[in-house]
Amino acid sequence: xxxxxxxxxDRGDNDGPKxxxxxxxxxxxxxxxxxxxxxxxxxxxxxVQVMDACLRCQGESKKDSYGKQDCVVVWGECNHSxxxxxxxxxxxxNNRCPLCQQEWSxxxxxx
Amino acid sequence: xxxxxxxxxxxQETWANLKETVAGVVGLKAVxxxxxxxxxxxxxxxxxxxxxxxxxxxxxxxxxxxEEHVASLLERVRxxxxxxxxxxxxxxxxxxxxxWREYSQGVAYLNSLYSYxxxxxxxxxxxSDAEIIYGTSATVSCPEQDARxxxxxxxxxxxxxxxxxxxxxxxxxxxxxxxxxxxxxxPPDPRHADIIRQAIQSTVHVRSFRVRSPLALYEQLVxxxxxxxxxxxxxxxxxxxxxxxxVAHYMKHVLAGLEREVSLAQRYLPxxxxxxxxxxxxRAAVAAHLPAxxxxxxxxxxxxxxxxxxxxxxxxxxSRMYQLVRPLGxxxxxxxxxxxxxxxxxxxxxxxxxxxxxxKDEVHIHFVEAILTLHGKYSKLFNEVFGGAQAFMGAxxxxxxxxxxxxxxxxxxxxxxxxxxxxxxxxxxxxxxAPLTDVDDKLTAAIVVFKYIDDKDIFQKHxxxxxxxxxxxxxxxxxxxxxxxxxxxxAACGYxxxxxxxxxxxxxxxxxxxxxxxxxxxxxxxxxxxxxxFIQVLQAGAWPLGGPTAPLAPPAxxxxxxxxxxxxxxxxxxxxxLAWLHHLCTGELRVRYTPRVYHLTASTPxxxxxxxxxxxxxxTLSEARAAAVLPEDSWERHVRPLLDIGLLLPGADxxxxxxxxxxxxxxxxxxxxxSPGHGAAASPPDPPQHRDDDRKMYLQAAIVxxxxxxxxxxxxxxxxxxxxxxxxxxxxxxxxxxxxxxxxIDKQYLERAPGALDTYSYLA
Numbered sequence: 001x002x003x004x005x006x007x008x009x010d011r012g013d014n015d016g017p018k019x020x021x022x023x024x025x026x027x028x029x030x031x032x033x034x035x036x037x038x039x040x041x042x043x044x045x046x047x048v049q050v051m052d053a054c055l056r057c058q059g060e061s062k063k064d065s066y067g068k069q070d071c072v073v074v075w076g077e078c079n080h081s082x083x084x085x086x087x088x089x090x091x092x093x094n095n096r097c098p099l100c101q102q103e104w105s106x107x108x109x110x111x
Numbered sequence: 112x113x114x115x116x117x118x119x120x121x122x123q124e125t126w127a128n129l130k131e132t133v134a135g136v137v138g139l140k141a142v143x144x145x146x147x148x149x150x151x152x153x154x155x156x157x158x159x160x161x162x163x164x165x166x167x168x169x170x171x172x173x174x175x176x177x178e179e180h181v182a183s184l185l186e187r188v189r190x191x192x193x194x195x196x197x198x199x200x201x202x203x204x205x206x207x208x209x210x211w212r213e214y215s216q217g218v219a220y221l222n223s224l225y226s227y228x229x230x231x232x233x234x235x236x237x238x239s240d241a242e243i244i245y246g247t248s249a250t251v252s253c254p255e256q257d258a259r260x261x262x263x264x265x266x267x268x269x270x271x272x273x274x275x276x277x278x279x280x281x282x283x284x285x286x287x288x289x290x291x292x293x294x295x296x297x298p299p300d301p302r303h304a305d306i307i308r309q310a311i312q313s314t315v316h317v318r319s320f321r322v323r324s325p326l327a328l329y330e331q332l333v334x335x336x337x338x339x340x341x342x343x344x345x346x347x348x349x350x351x352x353x354x355x356x357x358v359a360h361y362m363k364h365v366l367a368g369l370e371r372e373v374s375l376a377q378r379y380l381p382x383x384x385x386x387x388x389x390x391x392x393x394r395a396a397v398a399a400h401l402p403a404x405x406x407x408x409x410x411x412x413x414x415x416x417x418x419x420x421x422x423x424x425x426x427x428x429x430s431r432m433y434q435l436v437r438p439l440g441x442x443x444x445x446x447x448x449x450x451x452x453x454x455x456x457x458x459x460x461x462x463x464x465x466x467x468x469x470x471k472d473e474v475h476i477h478f479v480e481a482i483l484t485l486h487g488k489y490s491k492l493f494n495e496v497f498g499g500a501q502a503f504m505g506a507x508x509x510x511x512x513x514x515x516x517x518x519x520x521x522x523x524x525x526x527x528x529x530x531x532x533x534x535x536x537x538x539x540x541x542x543x544x545a546p547l548t549d550v551d552d553k554l555t556a557a558i559v560v561f562k563y564i565d566d567k568d569i570f571q572k573h574x575x576x577x578x579x580x581x582x583x584x585x586x587x588x589x590x591x592x593x594x595x596x597x598x599x600x601x602a603a604c605g606y607x608x609x610x611x612x613x614x615x616x617x618x619x620x621x622x623x624x625x626x627x628x629x630x631x632x633x634x635x636x637x638x639x640x641x642x643x644x645f646i647q648v649l650q651a652g653a654w655p656l657g658g659p660t661a662p663l664a665p666p667a668x669x670x671x672x673x674x675x676x677x678x679x680x681x682x683x684x685x686x687x688x689l690a691w692l693h694h695l696c697t698g699e700l701r702v703r704y705t706p707r708v709y710h711l712t713a714s715t716p717x718x719x720x721x722x723x724x725x726x727x728x729x730x731t732l733s734e735a736r737a738a739a740v741l742p743e744d745s746w747e748r749h750v751r752p753l754l755d756i757g758l759l760l761p762g763a764d765x766x767x768x769x770x771x772x773x774x775x776x777x778x779x780x781x782x783x784x785x786s787p788g789h790g791a792a793a794s795p796p797d798p799p800q801h802r803d804d805d806r807k808m809y810l811q812a813a814i815v816x817x818x819x820x821x822x823x824x825x826x827x828x829x830x831x832x833x834x835x836x837x838x839x840x841x842x843x844x845x846x847x848x849x850x851x852x853x854x855x856i857d858k859q860y861l862e863r864a865p866g867a868l869d870t871y872s873y874l875a
Contacts, residue, residue, distance in 0.1 A: 030645070
């Protein structure tokens with residue numbers, strides 16, 4: 001069950017001297033899941049889950065096979081979130097958040 | 112050199128000289144060059160004579176002369192033979208051919224002698240090819256027969272046909288036909304063969320200058336009578352052959368006969384007639400006896416696909432039948448194709464039902480191998496026997512698809528699950544002692560079977576679950592193989608189908624990178640963990656993982672690495688939420704209080720429980736569970752293995768758990784998380800209801816996509832396009848598509864186009 005773990009060499013090599021412990025934890029193989037920290041799972045512009053690439057990117061990544069997560073999420077000051085690609089097209093027409101009509105300004109970008 | 116100036120010419124005198132030379136030329140006698148030149152000028156002089164050009168008169172006289180000449184040739188050719196008989200060796204053909212050789216050559220020379228007349232006088236009257244073909248008001252009625260003048264060479268040929276061939280036509284036909292018949296059985300000596308060929312060739316040549324139906328004479332004189340006689344002869348032979356022996360015997364001889372007939376046509380007839388000769392033979396020998404041939408197809412197929420000594424023989428028979436029947440077109444071939452389909456299908460079902468009887472741990476291997484056997488056997492057979500013809504390969508595909516997708520009773524089709532399990536079996540790491548050979552071949556084989564599956568979406572769900580299990584628990588045989596399999600699936604079904612699989616695969620690579628960066632981060636900040644740590648960070652939405660991402664309180668020993676990693680992750684990325692999948696995490700523990708050290712691999716709750724016993728020997732279930740914050744049923748799943756191997760003992764009180772201080776076990780490495788895949792496999796296969804909902808969503812999305820692009824579309828076209836798009840995932844029924852269209856109309860994505868019954872239009 002050990003992968004090429006990175007801390008490699010038994011750094012907790014406390015087998016010998018202080019074996020007064022009943023159990024020692026050698027290694028923990030953890031699994032975690034990440035998702036964008038958003039209030040709504042779908043991008044209101046393209047109606048695709050924000051975890052998936054937006055429609056436009058899906059169409060394009062048919063060409064280059066391994067999709068790195070290029071299609072990131074962007075949050076506005078209003079705390080609404082969209083695909084960055086979708087939003088950058090949207091603001092060209094209308095510089096307001098499609099959900100709340102507030103003036104759009106970027107609060108942060110997903111990375 | 113004479114003058115080119117028009118002058119008065121005495122026709123009688125000039126013609127008399129000219130006529131003598133013409134006779135010499137046509138009779139292929141020696142003509143002096145000087146004489147030839149003079150006569151050439153005479154023709155010119157007559158054509159431009161003053162005061163009246165004498166070209167027409169010259170033309171008429173020449174015609175008269177040629178008619179007389181050919182009439183005399185006719186006498187020579189006829190000789191003393193009785194025209195009514197048809198012995199091709201009576202000399203008539205010899206004489207005809209020798210006269211023809213002489214005359215056709217002579218006329219060709221004559222044509223050059225008269226080239227001024229041809230060029231200046233006749234050409235001007237000639238109608239163009241286009242006029243003959245498309246007709247003009249003047250020439251629309253029979254242009255060949257009017258009083259128009261021909262070039263002299265053509266005139267000569269025309270006269271040959273009128274004066275010599277017509278009276279002899281029946282006699283010539285009878286002799287040519289009988290000579291061809293004789294040549295079919297025994298090739299004549301080269302001289303005779305040449306005579307037959309030239310006689311036939313003459314009927315073509317005589318009309319070769321005509322634009323309209325140049326082959327009419329040949330067809331009338333040679334081809335049609337020959338075909339008629341041949342047809343009768345073939346029918347007799349065929350009937351005789353059928354009486355003589357079985358179908359195999361019949362086909363063998365008929366095929367040889369066909370070859371003989373084609374080569375006969377090749378040797379004696381113009382290339383354009385070969386198809387007709389072939390067709391005539393096929394009509395008489397194959398088409399007429401098609402039912403007899405078809406009646407044997409089933410038996411031949413059965414015997415050809417058997418494994419006994421006769422099979423090669425039967426395959427040859429079958430191959431002959433295919434060669435004979437194929438030229439008759441798809442309709443004649445249909446019974447063969449149908450029989451091949453039925454046969455492959457029946458065989459496939461037999462293979463399948465015996466494969467499915469195997470133990471459930473092996474049934475996936477037997478299933479794939481059965482389909483592969485079926486496919487391999489019949490594609491080999493059809494390639495050998497039917498030359499891999501499209502129709503038969505199509506039948507094989509149909510048969511395989513029917514077998515793969517067959518289901519017993521109400522039960523769902525098992526193919527998607529079984530093929531996915533087969534892939535899992537191939538791609539899994541296995542003990543070094545029992546390596547799997549030909550992994551590549553096996554994956555290719557899996558793809559062969561996969562392509563026949565209708566419910567590819569179900570396959571994908573099974574495959575994704577197994578892939579998740581392999582990736583998370585690092586059970587893959589090799590990552591290159593995993594990637595190549597995903598690429599093969601992509602090649603077969605497209606990007607959308609493998610998108611999530613790709614993302615899962617990428618997550619693993621990204622995670623390896625992430626671990627390296629995390630360790631670097633620790634070093635840079637002088638931080639240490641109190642334990643080994645390896646993490647996989649998966650992206651939500653791509654992995655088919657059920658189970659709680661619940662906030663299980665990690666044991667104290669794990670809090671530090673978890674906390675440090677979260678800190679690192681937040682600094683490396685932004686806008687991301689991280690959730691621990693504790694049911695998939697494992698810890699490696701050492702048991703030290705026993706005489707022997709045991710290595711345990713345990714789930715996080717198990718680790719938590721054991722580590723909580725560090726300072727005491729007993730705890731209560733409820734206390735431990737409360738510490739772990741887990742629901743009862745999953746808690747039970749985690750505690751059970753500990754009790755099973757005897758590391759924990761139930762206390763007197765049912766709530767009490769005791770640590771087994773005298774624990775011992777034969778093996779020193781113990782895996783506690785019941786089965787490695789337990790966590791990932793926890794989400795059961797989707798119930799059919801769930802699956803149908805997914806499909807409806809898929810179809811609705813497809814319909815909207817299509818309509819958005821096309822704006823207005825007829826019902827049948829829409830259905831076709833949807834089926835086309837869905838084919839990569841599953842085979843939708845028309846009824847379901849209709850329901851989806853209705854639903855979209857209700858949701859006002861579409862409307863029925865006003866004024867048209869079966870047309871939809873898109874509502875933006």
